[in-house]
Amino acid sequence: MKLRVRNLIILVFVSVTIYGMLLMIAELPPYGMPDNPVHNEVSVRYINEALEETGVLNMVTSIVLDYRAYDTMFETIVLFTAVLAVVITVRASNGKEKGK
Amino acid sequence: MKDFILKRIASIVLPFICIYGFYVIFHGHVSPGGSFAGGIIVGLSFIAFSTIYGIEKGRKKLPEKVLVYAESYGTLWYGILGLVGIVKGVPFLANKLAGIDMGAPGALNSGGLISLIGIGVGIRVASTMVTLFFTMMEEEK
Numbered sequence: 001m002k003l004r005v006r007n008l009i010i011l012v013f014v015s016v017t018i019y020g021m022l023l024m025i026a027e028l029p030p031y032g033m034p035d036n037p038v039h040n041e042v043s044v045r046y047i048n049e050a051l052e053e054t055g056v057l058n059m060v061t062s063i064v065l066d067y068r069a070y071d072t073m074f075e076t077i078v079l080f081t082a083v084l085a086v087v088i089t090v091r092a093s094n095g096k097e098k099g100k
Numbered sequence: 101m102k103d104f105i106l107k108r109i110a111s112i113v114l115p116f117i118c119i120y121g122f123y124v125i126f127h128g129h130v131s132p133g134g135s136f137a138g139g140i141i142v143g144l145s146f147i148a149f150s151t152i153y154g155i156e157k158g159r160k161k162l163p164e165k166v167l168v169y170a171e172s173y174g175t176l177w178y179g180i181l182g183l184v185g186i187v188k189g190v191p192f193l194a195n196k197l198a199g200i201d202m203g204a205p206g207a208l209n210s211g212g213l214i215s216l217i218g219i220g221v222g223i224r225v226a227s228t229m230v231t232l233f234f235t236m237m238e239e240e241k
Contacts, residue, residue, distance in 0.1 A: 054195060055202030056129040056211040064134065065214045065221075069193040073178050076221060079228050080175045090235050 110152045118145040125222035129211045135218035139225025146226070147233045155237050167231050174224030181213050181220070 029036045046063060054062040064072050121141030128134040150158025185194035195212045196202060203210035 051205055054211060054214060055205055056214055057205055058129050058131065058134065061129045061134050061214060061218065062211075065129075065217050066195050066211075069182070069195075069217070072217075072221065073182065073193070076175050076178055076224050079224065080171060083171060083228050083231050086232060087235050090238065094238065 143229030170227035
């Protein structure tokens with residue numbers, strides 16, 4: 001009985017969340033339209049000024065390693081953490097088997 | 101694997117794949133590609149070597165100590181280059197603001213810090229691939 005009540009509460013919460021998300025999706029502008037708010041002055045600035053401001057021909061590199069340098073830096077730290085986690089997990093489980 | 105033909109072909113092709121990966125890393129700012137793609141190619145060449153010649157020979161090519169150093173100092177290298185901006189009195193990771201010579205667009209030494217950062221990121225990605233592969237293969241034993 002208790003389990004059923006809990007399931008009912010969860011169902012209500014999930015329904016309300018999904019309803020809210022669907023409402024938000026309905027408010028989104030149509031995909032790929034030229035007057036969407038995504039197509040603002042940022043991309044124009046990159047296209048026009050990237051060569052002058054960074055001196056790099058490859059625009060993707062100029063964005064990844066100069067305009068968005070913080071992002072790439074923490075991306076490398078994420079890679080470091082991932083490798084650390086895998087190595088620690090695998091080594092620990094190997095050691096346990098040897099200890100037995 | 102004990103296939104003779106596979107080993108001979110790999111010994112001819114793999115060095116070129118590795119050098120091509122370094123080419124992609126070093127030319128990430130003047131041609132298509134970049135440090136992430138180049139790092140993957142370098143890592144893949146070592147992974148292919150260890151798959152064909154056996155994991156022990158692959159480990160001899162890239163000892164664990166080298167991998168650990170590449171892992172940790174590749175990450176630190178980025179932060180050290182970011183400090184150049186702070187030393188010059190401008191924000192962290194600043195490039196043109198720090199007054200570094202940008203060079204002629206299209207030259208190998210253009211872009212100030214970007215090419216140096218790219219080398220660090222490329223080595224970082226390659227060592228990540230190889231470390232993950234070696235660790236996973238260790239588990240199989």
